[in-house]
Amino acid sequence: MEDLQLMVGGLANGCVYGLIALGFVLIYKATEQVNFAQGDMMMLGAFIAIGLGNESHGGLPFWLACVGAVVIMAAFGMAMERTLLRPLFGQSQIAVVILTIAFGFVLRFIAGAIWGHDPLVMDHPIAGTHVTFGPVVLSADEIAVIAVTVLLTGLLYLFFSRTKLGIAMQAASQNQLAAYYMGIPVKRIHGLTWMLAGATAAAAGILFAAKGSVDPSAGLLGIKAFAAAVIGGFGSLPGALLGGLIIGLVEPFAARYVAAGYAQIAPYAVLILVLIFRPHGLFAQVSGKKL
């Protein structure tokens, strides 16, 4: 019974990690840049949802606040690409890494200045309710988080496999030069990818806030999401989600069954094991070019 509760809690955490990891991978695949501010964008998305929807702040209906946060973060991602990343196009990876790490700090302080450094809790319709299956008591928000993540994953899958824009995004990430030759506007595609990553970050933020409180340093769990993305192969969208779920599941079980003090290192131990035995990650997409 207890294990099942641990599992559901772990899966719900894992969904948040997975969605942040998805943002990492989306941007990396499209532009070969790593956005270390992805976790902080998640935090910002959570605060915007709280700022719009909570009684003490904007007071909008919950659903409207969610949509608003997603739209604002989508625009934010696109603006970030246009103003910060595009001038660095063609520069070394390290410049982008430093820039995004620094920008993450900036976001943390901006969020602190606007919403304060104390944890805030999001008002939402199912806060604090429980679902009981016989002897098992599960919290409704955790189940909702898992359901919403499954839904979002399905939508993203349909977008990437069925729509012309989604296929063009894949094409531009697989062979940028050929995409130029086919008249795919690669720079606009990069902007749209950042937009999608911003929207995903907002969704992750709302789900994160639904399970507990948010403070400006919440974005630091982006590090765990980064580990999740690496476990998944850093280039594979299903891999990123799976990596997130693995980390999410490892944490509560390690906390329960491993001696205190060692539990925190469990996700990273998994990361190291994966890197030793499958250096390209679980869902590697390595294929040599045919000559």
Add this chain to the structure above:
Amino acid sequence: MSGALLEVRNLESYYGPVLAIRGISLDVQEGTIVTVLGANGAGKTTLLKTISGVLNPEKGAVRFAGEAIARKEPDAIVRRGIVHVPEGREIFPLLTVAQNLEMGAYCRADRGIAADISRVVDYFPILQERMAQPAGTLSGGQQQMLAVARGLMARPKLMLLDEPSLGLSPLLVRGIFNVIRRLNQERGISVLLVEQNARLALEVADFGYVMETGRIVLDGSTEALKESRDIQEFYLGGHQNSARGDRRWKRRKSWR
């Protein structure tokens, strides 16, 4: 000469830090196949990349159907009817063959795309069997066919073909060149063909230019070029008599 479909005038373009083409002028008349011959590093690929908008020229003009297109974005140029089939089969390896073909039609918004796929695949029947397969699993020759077919999906008026024979078996090369000729005759597509296989290129083309270190050193109808002693000696590997062989080093300079 004016009224050509494609007019390139005094084009200069850098490839990285190197001034790879140094003042090139050439014309492609509507409905013809024009070939550009030249050794490695002559600047042929840079020329095509500058025409298709992937590189911006340093100086000079490119006009397509009378309109200046130099320095326009690649998608704007594809929309006007020029498609570049790059060297080395730059396909999208993880997309299926069908998705690759759809991406070729990215700039089109009409409803004829599905019909066009079957029309294009008529030229390359092997692709029909591979439609649902990731393009990266095709053989080299099939990937080259896919690259040409994908280019056709844009419904080009002018195709820029970069080394379509590279690394293919003689039989496949024949096949590709037959298709190029058919496309030209049946659909009126003009072609600017860059090729190292001079014999084949001169066979299929109507007009030819010879490039060396960024300049055009010779041009003419393919009949005239085939007769040219320089072409015979350096590109076709023709049988020379011994006297000519002795003076080879002098002749080599004559194009500069």
